[in-house]
Amino acid sequence: MNFDLAAFRAEFAFFDQNPDWVYLDNAATMHKPAAVVAAETEFYQKFNANVHRGAHQLSQQATQLFEQSRDTVAAYVNARSREEIIWCSGATAALNQLAFGLMGSVLQPGDRVLISAMEHHANIVPWQFHCQQHGVQLDVIPLTVNHQLDLAEFKRLLALKPKVVSVTQVSNVLGHIQPVAEMVQLAKAAGALTIIDGAQGVLLQQPDMQQLDCDFYVFSGHKIYGPTGIGVLYGRQETLELLKPLLYGGEMIQQVSFSGTTLNQLPYRLEAGTPNIAGAVGLAAALRWLQQWDQSAIALHKQQLLKQLYEGLAQLPGIELLSQSSKNAGIIAFNIEGEHHSDVAALLDQQQIAVRAGSHCAMPLFAAMHKNGAVRLSLAPYNTEQEIVRTLLAIKQVLEILHG
Amino acid sequence: MSNLTLLMSQTEQALQNIKQQQLPLLTQTTDWQSKYRILMQLGKGLPSFSPELQRDELLIAGCDSKAWLLHEFDQDSSRHYWAFDSEARIIKGLVTLALCQLNGLSASELTQINFQQLFALQGLQQNLSPSRQNGLHAVIKTLSMQAGLLD
Numbered sequence A: 001m002n003f004d005l006a007a008f009r010a011e012f013a014f015f016d017q018n019p020d021w022v023y024l025d026n027a028a029t030m031h032k033p034a035a036v037v038a039a040e041t042e043f044y045q046k047f048n049a050n051v052h053r054g055a056h057q058l059s060q061q062a063t064q065l066f067e068q069s070r071d072t073v074a075a076y077v078n079a080r081s082r083e084e085i086i087w088c089s090g091a092t093a094a095l096n097q098l099a100f101g102l103m104g105s106v107l108q109p110g111d112r113v114l115i116s117a118m119e120h121h122a123n124i125v126p127w128q129f130h131c132q133q134h135g136v137q138l139d140v141i142p143l144t145v146n147h148q149l150d151l152a153e154f155k156r157l158l159a160l161k162p163k164v165v166s167v168t169q170v171s172n173v174l175g176h177i178q179p180v181a182e183m184v185q186l187a188k189a190a191g192a193l194t195i196i197d198g199a200q201g202v203l204l205q206q207p208d209m210q211q212l213d214c215d216f217y218v219f220s221g222h223k224i225y226g227p228t229g230i231g232v233l234y235g236r237q238e239t240l241e242l243l244k245p246l247l248y249g250g251e252m253i254q255q256v257s258f259s260g261t262t263l264n265q266l267p268y269r270l271e272a273g274t275p276n277i278a279g280a281v282g283l284a285a286a287l288r289w290l291q292q293w294d295q296s297a298i299a300l301h302k303q304q305l306l307k308q309l310y311e312g313l314a315q316l317p318g319i320e321l322l323s324q325s326s327k328n329a330g331i332i333a334f335n336i337e338g339e340h341h342s343d344v345a346a347l348l349d350q351q352q353i354a355v356r357a358g359s360h361c362a363m364p365l366f367a368a369m370h371k372n373g374a375v376r377l378s379l380a381p382y383n384t385e386q387e388i389v390r391t392l393l394a395i396k397q398v399l400e401i402l403h404g
Numbered sequence B: 001m002s003n004l005t006l007l008m009s010q011t012e013q014a015l016q017n018i019k020q021q022q023l024p025l026l027t028q029t030t031d032w033q034s035k036y037r038i039l040m041q042l043g044k045g046l047p048s049f050s051p052e053l054q055r056d057e058l059l060i061a062g063c064d065s066k067a068w069l070l071h072e073f074d075q076d077s078s079r080h081y082w083a084f085d086s087e088a089r090i091i092k093g094l095v096t097l098a099l100c101q102l103n104g105l106s107a108s109e110l111t112q113i114n115f116q117q118l119f120a121l122q123g124l125q126q127n128l129s130p131s132r133q134n135g136l137h138a139v140i141k142t143l144s145m146q147a148g149l150l151d
Ligand SMILES: Cc1ncc(COP(=O)(O)O)c(C=O)c1O
Pocket: A027, A028, A089, A090, A091, A092, A093, A120, A122, A123, A168, A170, A171, A172, A197, A199, A200, A220
């Protein structure tokens, strides 16, 4: 199958509404195809009701749609069962549930947790906070000079027998793809539970939980063409059972009296309160929609854009590239020598190129690179060759203004 | 003279020069590229803070770049003075532009200033949209607080 870029892009009404913009902030959030918007709208218009509770058929219908969406996600990530899919509001919520939920049940005072210097704050701060409260030691895998995870150090830190290893699949700043499959195997061999932050990695290729064999995998819907406010915490059933719920109330409870409460079964045990029903339906629609396209053709197109952008940037004077182009998920972080990233971003914004600048919720990564920030260009398959040309011209213009 | 007093007087001096020489250029140019160039030139004219004056307590919170604002109320003349520095050039230029209009005013004169209109005159509103500038709002808010205009 060939990739029909025009047809693919035509699925996104956003671009008709904003024809003058080049959107290169896809790592922050992606645009939504018509199928997703339609699924959410249709849910509200035709099926709106609360799930798991109404005595009426409407509620049963809504519940069915909601649970079918769970099945869609379970099939998409090749989970062993639907019980392994927990809905949450996004990667941040999932990582908070994990850090909170493993304390005490798995992690005891004196135990160790291992993360990396490349993590998003969402995979740092919950650990920092709960580890400190529980007397758990937090260790950090450092970077190599090429801004990759230092695997030799990783192995050395594994020898300290961490109980939990939590790492990102792709750096949200640099785009660098991490060898998570290998890391999961090493961590398991060392006896650790493994968590993969798939927020940026879920789009690389269809994730296969049985093959990757991690204990937990988290991602946000809005970074894979889906709605905001919905995300997934995947876990093996045995390890999900270990989690203390972060939130209590609603359908997660089986029996309540003032002498005690019994909790419901998985997956409901970890889904307190009314869930984001339309969001779940929208995310399932996003995954179904995505599967209609030739994945390797999409990936190839994105890699071509990355190459074009990377090579174009490398040819401009005074550009400092923080990202490497190989094993890159489609993100380039750069600076203009001697200039502040916020000036570069403002001058690009002026030219209607949407980028992100700053430390991108990854301050420890910037500390490790001895930088105080960068401009980030993040690509999606709906971006075009012409948009890259326009972006490179815009950056040239920025150079002229700053140096002129 | 202390470092601080020196900085305040150099800043005031620089603002006078900028007002006479560069500000008219900003009003005359129409294309956004030249406006930005001049704006950044303007900021360059404002003295930088020496490392010992780049104190954390002078940092403006909510700015993308590090930005320091120093305020002084001259008891004798009852006038407000500021000095400003930032790692980023556009924000420095914009604040310089604001200080061109605010530095050395008395409290009652400051109450007459429309802070929303600080950037309107130079035609920046149309082609630079300063309101989109990250952190500018935080600087202007701190300034107005120091001038006693906000609690
Ligand atoms: C690697 C990584 N982890 C976690 C997150 C948090 O995702 P969310 O804000 O959707 O919860 C992000 C978002 O930028 C991310 O890039």
